[in-house]
Structures are given as C-alpha cells and as structure tokens.
Amino acid sequence: MRHARRRVIRRVTRLAAVGGLLLGGAMVTQAAMASESPGTSAATLSAPQTPADKGSALVAKLGSARTAGSWVDTGGRTVVAVTDAKTAAEVKKAGAEAKVVPYSMNVLKSAAGTLSSAPKVPGTAWAMDYRNNRVLVEADSSVSSAGWSAMTKIAKGIGASVDMQRTQGKFTTRINGAQPILSTGGRCSAGFNVTNGQDDFILTAGHCGPVGSIWFANNQGDQQLGKTVSDNFPGSDFSLVQYASGSAGDGADVVAIGNGSGVTITGLADAAVGEKVFRSGSTSGLHDGEVTALDATVNYPEGTVTGLIQTTVCAEPGDSGGPLFANGIALGVTSGGSGDCTAGGTTFFQPLTKALSALNVKLLVAPKTAASPAPAASSAGAAAAGAATPGTSAPATNTTSGATTLASRLTDPKNVGPGLLVIAGSLIALVATRWIRAEQDRKAFQRHYSAMWG
Numbered sequence: 001m002r003h004a005r006r007r008v009i010r011r012v013t014r015l016a017a018v019g020g021l022l023l024g025g026a027m028v029t030q031a032a033m034a035s036e037s038p039g040t041s042a043a044t045l046s047a048p049q050t051p052a053d054k055g056s057a058l059v060a061k062l063g064s065a066r067t068a069g070s071w072v073d074t075g076g077r078t079v080v081a082v083t084d085a086k087t088a089a090e091v092k093k094a095g096a097e098a099k100v101v102p103y104s105m106n107v108l109k110s111a112a113g114t115l116s117s118a119p120k121v122p123g124t125a126w127a128m129d130y131r132n133n134r135v136l137v138e139a140d141s142s143v144s145s146a147g148w149s150a151m152t153k154i155a156k157g158i159g160a161s162v163d164m165q166r167t168q169g170k171f172t173t174r175i176n177g178a179q180p181i182l183s184t185g186g187r188c189s190a191g192f193n194v195t196n197g198q199d200d201f202i203l204t205a206g207h208c209g210p211v212g213s214i215w216f217a218n219n220q221g222d223q224q225l226g227k228t229v230s231d232n233f234p235g236s237d238f239s240l241v242q243y244a245s246g247s248a249g250d251g252a253d254v255v256a257i258g259n260g261s262g263v264t265i266t267g268l269a270d271a272a273v274g275e276k277v278f279r280s281g282s283t284s285g286l287h288d289g290e291v292t293a294l295d296a297t298v299n300y301p302e303g304t305v306t307g308l309i310q311t312t313v314c315a316e317p318g319d320s321g322g323p324l325f326a327n328g329i330a331l332g333v334t335s336g337g338s339g340d341c342t343a344g345g346t347t348f349f350q351p352l353t354k355a356l357s358a359l360n361v362k363l364l365v366a367p368k369t370a371a372s373p374a375p376a377a378s379s380a381g382a383a384a385a386g387a388a389t390p391g392t393s394a395p396a397t398n399t400t401s402g403a404t405t406l407a408s409r410l411t412d413p414k415n416v417g418p419g420l421l422v423i424a425g426s427l428i429a430l431v432a433t434r435w436i437r438a439e440q441d442r443k444a445f446q447r448h449y450s451a452m453w454g
Contacts, residue, residue: 071131083102172337252364
C-alpha cells in the first residue's frame, strides 16, 4: 500500500512539473508578445501637411542660395524668405507667401559659422531669425563688458547680417516635465517615451545626468525608474533613460500637463518659426509661447550646445527634459534658457527628430482620434500663431508605473523572468522525482539481495 502511494505521489509530481514547463513556456511567449506597449505605435515623419511642412519643403526645393528660411505668420499662412523676384513668383505659384530679403541662407550660415569659430563667451547665444533675415546674437546679464565688446567686434566684422542684443537673466540649463524624475545629481522632467523595438526608454535632456545615472520616481529612492544608458551633452542635449521594467507601460503615448491631466502624442515633426507651442515641466507645469528662431547656439557655463529651437516659452529649474509639443505633435525636449515663469524669458529646446535619429529609436505615439482638446496654457504667448492647442486631452499616468522593485520585476507578466522561474522550478522538480525514484529503487534492490545473502 505504501509503495502504491509513493507511485501516485511521484506521478502527480511529474505531471505537475510537465505542466509547469508548459505554463512557463507560455508565460515567456506572452512576455515576448507584450514587449511593445499596447495601443501605441512607433512614429515616423509623414509627408508635408501643415504650413510649416510646406515652408520646409519649398526651402529644400528652391535651395539655400535663393531662400533664407520659412515661418508661419499670425494668420497661419506659410511665408518663405527669398532673395529675388523670380524665386518669389515660384513660391506664390506653390501657394505660399514670399518675402524678398537681402541675405540668403548661405550668408546667414556663414555668419553663424564665424561666430562659432570665435572664442566662446559663456552667457551668449545666437540663432537664425528668419523673419528679420538676421543672425540674432544675445548676451545675458553674466556677460561682462569686455565679453560684450569682444562679441560686438566679431559681429561688426561679419556685417549687417548680424544683430546684437542684451537680455535679462542668465542662460542656464534647467536641471533641478512633465513628470519628475530624480537622481543624486538633481531633478529633471521626463520628456517622451521612445522604443528601440525591444525596450522602452524616457528621452530627456542630456545635461540631466551622464551614462549610469540611476533615476527614481520619488524622493525616498525606493522606486527605481531606470538608468541613463546614452547621453549627449554638450554639443547636443539629449539622453535615454532605460526603464528598469523594460516597458513604459500604459499611457506611454501621453505627456502630463498637471492636475492629473495629460496630452496624447500622435506624431512628431520639426518646429517652425512663428508656430505656437506648449511646454510641460515638473516644476512649472504647462506653459505656451512661440518659436522665434531655429538652429540656435547657446554657450552654457557647462559647454556649448548647437541646433536648438528658440522660443518665448518660460521654464524654471526642474523643467529640464520636459516635452515641447503642439496639437499633439512632439517637437523637442527642454534644454535651458533665461528668466522664469513670473517675469517670462527665453527657453531653448533640443529638436526631437535629431535626437531620435542620433539614438536610433522611435517615438511611442497613439493613433489620431477626434476628442476633446487639452486645457489651454496660461502665459503671455497664448495669442501667438492662431488657435493651436496642446492636443487631445487624456488622463496622465504617474511615472511610478515604470518604477520597479525586485519583487515587481519577478512578478511582472510582461517580463520573461516569471516564466523562466517556473521553467527552472519545473525542471528541478522533474530531476528530483527521477533521482528520488532511482534512489528508492537502489535501496529496494539492496534490501532484496541483502536478505538473500542473509
């Protein structure tokens, strides 16, 4: 009777182990299939559809020797700066407005190149001011009279294509979003969720922290959000924070704008001069303004960053890395600037398309749907560039959804870990039952023959 019970127990154990192997295999397969966040897709640039896209396409077609950039006017019309009447006629035939200017884009780029090759003066910045057909050089309050004189001498040597201007405040990086992310180096804001097809990441500002920086979703440091795996600063200003869980989770296509609200991101594009834009940050929340210039160079105390978007949107410490967007279209992440959200100021943004290309990742977006617009921002820029809105309203999910502890990683059904644990346990059970049976048979054989040998 005892031997029969043992056989039943061994048989049940073997069946359970085999079932565990099948279950573990299914869990691993499910985790692999769930590696891409549901309800989102990876965005790519589409064909020109907006006034800004039309302007960029015309400039690319006509060439930098005959044009000097494009912008969107207050009526929402595309305007292209051209150097001659023949090119102006081509622009009008294409359905856009033309403005004849003295300097081509080649001349403006040459001026900017001369400025870039000169000794750097921290606290200065310059950008392409398409509407005024100039390279605008600004110096903040930290620039000494000697520094200002040196920059003025360089500008005069270039000629009338350069304008000089003093500005209030100081050009600083904004470390200290939408949602806050914290490390030993300070506080930043999450920008946009991106993917490489296998893992999900937060794209934020590069000056927020070097490779290896550990980020948490709260002050206590008990909810690890992820780790910086790639950074670019100075030069550019972007970095990737890989989620500790591997996945951005639900709401990966939403950026927070405060009070539990968010905006659904449906695509990405390059910013255009004159465009009304919105920025969200963990310190100051949602604010709006206008793109005033492109291809900006800023000489921060930490180093020089080039190719930035210049805007009238305000920002404060802690807003670094936060998203820039308009009508649900992602444009950039917050780099730095001057002023604050009481007095106003200038803020620079890293263009998103350039960062995505350099990092070889894609933006996680939602399909475009007709829904309620998000709440309007509260700033002086609200009237700029027509009736643009942040985008479609959606509830904002907290970044703690991507934060993990060891236990949560082992029990997350979207990870392969639980399935592998089940498979390992089942294999151990199978080996154990085979060993126990062999050991019992050996002892029984020994008992039988030892009795015979008497």
